[in-house]
Amino acid sequence: MDVPSVYHIALDAMGGDHAPRAILEGALAALEAHSDLYLHLVGDEARLRPLMGQLGFKGELLSRCAVVHAATVVEMDDKATSILKEKKDSSIRVAAQMVREGRADGIVSMGHTGAAMVASKMVIGTLPGVDRPALATILPNMKGRPTVLVDVGANVDCRPEHIAQFAMMGAIYAGEVLGIERPRVGVLSVGEEEGKGSATSKEAAQALKDMEINFTGNAEGRDIWNGKFDVIACDGFVGNALLKSAEALAEGLMMGLRDTFYENIFTKLGGLLTKPALKRFAKRLDYAEYGGAPLLGVKGISIIGHGRSNGRAVHSAIRAALMACEHRVNDHIQESLGRLLPQTETRETT
Amino acid sequence: MDVPSVYHIALDAMGGDHAPRAILEGALAALEAHSDLYLHLVGDEARLRPLMGQLGFKGELLSRCAVVHAATVVEMDDKATSILKEKKDSSIRVAAQMVREGRADGIVSMGHTGAAMVASKMVIGTLPGVDRPALATILPNMKGRPTVLVDVGANVDCRPEHIAQFAMMGAIYAGEVLGIERPRVGVLSVGEEEGKGSATSKEAAQALKDMEINFTGNAEGRDIWNGKFDVIACDGFVGNALLKSAEALAEGLMMGLRDTFYENIFTKLGGLLTKPALKRFAKRLDYAEYGGAPLLGVKGISIIGHGRSNGRAVHSAIRAALMACEHRVNDHIQESLGRLLPQTETRETT
Structure with a gap:
């Protein structure tokens, strides 16, 4: 027992x-x-x-x-x-x-x-075999589900094999902690067609094809929000810029909207009438639901x-940590690294 | 005469x-x-x-x-x-x-x-002396003014000197066509402190310091929207991802909002009352105001x-082309290239 x-x-x-x-x-x-x-x-x-x-x-x-x-x-x-x-x-x-x-x-x-x-x-x-830990962020997409963007700032200047590892770790997190079955994994690029992208993104995509994950191809910036992918891997430089831009844009839009409701008596009344619905809408996008970014x-x-x-966000973050323990995320990462990337050498990185 | x-x-x-x-x-x-x-x-x-x-x-x-x-x-x-x-x-x-x-x-x-x-x-x-043309996009920021983001997709895999040229061309466009006096120019990075960033962004920042433009330092993703910079230069890979992400996020938020207004009789009435104010708000963010992206x-x-x-967007784009002609943007770019970057060699690029 x-x-x-x-x-x-x-x-x-x-x-x-x-x-x-x-x-x-x-x-x-x-x-x-x-x-x-x-x-x-x-x-x-x-x-x-x-x-x-x-x-x-x-x-x-x-x-x-x-x-x-x-x-x-x-x-x-x-x-x-x-x-x-x-x-x-x-x-x-x-x-x-x-x-x-x-x-x-x-x-x-x-x-x-x-x-x-x-x-x-x-x-x-x-972890043994991991070249570089990566910060993953869990973003709410327009389907009301989470999209994992990884790396969002732990590593700038990544090599293709790093990005492939980020994708693999992100997929394990999405599967084990977020409960997404066979998460669809993409690598960030400038176009969905194979062969589009930077030298690094193209090589990362190539490496991901050989891994036992559900690699679905190139993701574009818009795919962070439309639910087409469950996990999108990128260099921490790009991921950081994307995350900070999105936070500021969403906040700016919401603030602009709030100001709009204070314009006159009609808009104030309108704001009052729509408030509960708007709150429900905002909740769908609330980062507090997912709590924190795992450093994988x-x-x-x-x-x-x-x-x-x-x-509430603190509770969510603790829950995320607990689920990562319960689902043995790190064991899965090590197993996958051993099985899927036997060719990867561990290197000293900064 | x-x-x-x-x-x-x-x-x-x-x-x-x-x-x-x-x-x-x-x-x-x-x-x-x-x-x-x-x-x-x-x-x-x-x-x-x-x-x-x-x-x-x-x-x-x-x-x-x-x-x-x-x-x-x-x-x-x-x-x-x-x-x-x-x-x-x-x-x-x-x-x-x-x-x-x-x-x-x-x-x-x-x-x-x-x-x-x-x-x-x-x-x-x-243009003679230009290493690579760059696509600039003019984004409406939360101050209700334009921010120029360049490059948004003409070039992936840029060297630092390319990004410095993008910044310089963007500054000329912002000054001459958008009428911004002494545009504040930044290079995209992961933190505002000097020394933060990728190898490429740090070297680009260094190059920009020596140029006769109003270089204000590192910009972060959030600075695209807060009006702290008039021009932000980056690799076309990052710029493309940022632009596509922002378009999809803004559109998704606005659609989610619209759906919110259809939830019930109260929200419908509320939506009706706030509609004119919301339209004014949306207009502030409307890309049709700026019309098109100049390939500099x-x-x-x-x-x-x-x-x-x-x-209306077509009219704006034609107006932008006309102003670029009237203000001799290309002459300014060539003059600046000659004056500010005497050390830059012209290279064959793909």
């Missing part, structure tokens, strides 16, 4: 615009929802303890979490690499250290993205959330 | 989803608005003549246009290079030939984008419009 597993997640309780309150709110909701979750709340104990009392951490829920003290926090204007020297006692570094030492299965952070990436890559380390390819689970995350 | 100049534009009357009607509508509006415009309407004479009669081409307006017969048109599933062999008699090829032979100052086409680029590069040819760096003016263009 199987003994039910418990997964240990180290949560950076101090990272994020609304930390520590929003982080703890999300933690509490996650503990309530997932009985196989054990949370290590990493941060300033003197601040966390009273807040936990206020928010109602007690009884069985309290028995499934521990406070792990960390004296400092990485601030937004700190360098990402500060965790390696000046800020060894920061919450994100301490959380990553727990995974390194086998005391936790993964980390979740809403703090400094660069610091979380450095902590994951340098402190937790890269590290020796442990690493979910990096948006600085602005509210409690 | 200056004799007022007349500029000759060869208009591909057969290219575009709504050709030839929308093209002729735009042509008529442009002739009415600009007394220094002479239009060569290139296409199937048997189709164009009756339509011109219907639309009211007559008198002084008719005296400023000519029909130039072209037997075929490049279809959407034709190869871009078809104009070089099978479709030498296509409207876009015949229009480009007129510029080559000095019978027109520029072309405007809403047809097959690839064919228009090939016609511009191969038939009209590249060719020996003549080339404006490539959206296949979906309506008459």
Whole structure:
């Protein structure tokens, strides 16, 4: 008989615009929802303890979490690499250290993205066979389903075999964590026809053809939103630009729309009448549903959330980490790497 | 005393989803608005003549246009290079030939984008000193002003000096045609701090520092929309992905919004009340205001419009071509190339 597993997640309780309150709110909701979750709340104990009392951490829920003290926090204007020297006692570094030492299965952070990436890559380390960990983002498409875009900024200047690995890791994540059957995988290019693209994208497409994944060909920019692909792989330079552009455009459009509703008495009334429907529409596009971006390819689970995350987004990010543990995403990545890319050598990369 | 100049534009009357009607509508509006415009309407004479009669081409307006017969048109599933062999008699090829032979100052086409680029590069040819012509797109930003993104697809696999040239040509276009004083120029990167970016973007930034333009540093994806830069230069691979993603996202959001208004009786009424304000908002974002994408760096003016263009977009595209002529954009590009990039060698590029 199987003994039910418990997964240990180290949560950076101090990272994020609304930390520590929003982080703890999300933690509490996650503990309530997932009985196989054990949370290590990493941060300033003197601040966390009273807040936990206020928010109602007690009884069985309290028995499934521990406070792990960390004296400092990485601030937004700190360098990402500060965790390696000046800020060894920061919450994100301490959380990553727990995974390194086998005391936790993964980390979740809403703090400094660069610091979380450095902590994951340098402190937790890269999975054997993975050339470069890649940051995947889960975007809501117009079909109301998720599209995984990977890499969105962990790596600039990628070689074709890196992009092929990103695609493979993204496909495993989409299949195991998002529950998409036989995810359709594409490589970002400038046209859907085979042979269109940059030297790198064309070679990546070629490499993907030989892999045991459902490679569907070239994806274009528009395919991020139309649901034609479940996973789109690209260089982190392009992915980062695409993600930041999309966030700003969507936000700008929504703000412009809101201003429109304040123009006069008719539009105000119109805004009032459509508000519930608009809220439902906005919810479909809400990043808080998916919670965070997994950094794929590290020796442990690493979910990096948006600085602005509210409690719901934090809960979603913890759920994503838990599902990655439950579905053994890293084992699948290693198996696939071994089976599908026997020709890939591991190289030292920056 | 200056004799007022007349500029000759060869208009591909057969290219575009709504050709030839929308093209002729735009042509008529442009002739009415600009007394220094002479239009060569290139296409199937048997189709164009009756339509011109219907639309009211007559008198002084008719005296400023000519029909130039072209037997075929490049279809959407034709190869871009078809104009070089099978479709030498296509409207876009015949229009480009007129510029080559000095019978027109520029072309405007809403047809097959690839064919228009090939016609511009191969038939009209590249300006001396320009390594690669670049497609610029003029995007409406949240400040209600234009942002020029260049290159959006004419070149994949660019070297840093190409991107620097794109920036320089974009700045001249923004200054001369869009009337932006001292346009703020950025190079696309993954972070605003100097030193962030790909090897290519960093070197391009370095090259731009030495040029006599208002180089403002690294731009991020979000800066396409916030009005922080007037011109953002990037590799055509990235630019193409960004443009296609943005078009699809904006369209998807607007369609989702429209569906929202059909949900029930309250939202329908709300939609009705807000409709005029929403229309004004949508107009601010309307590509038809800017009409077309200039292909910068060719020996003549080339404006490539959206296949979906309506008459207003066609008019805007013709106006853009005319202004590029009036403001001698190409002379400025050559002067700047001579002055600012004396170190750049001209290379054979594909």
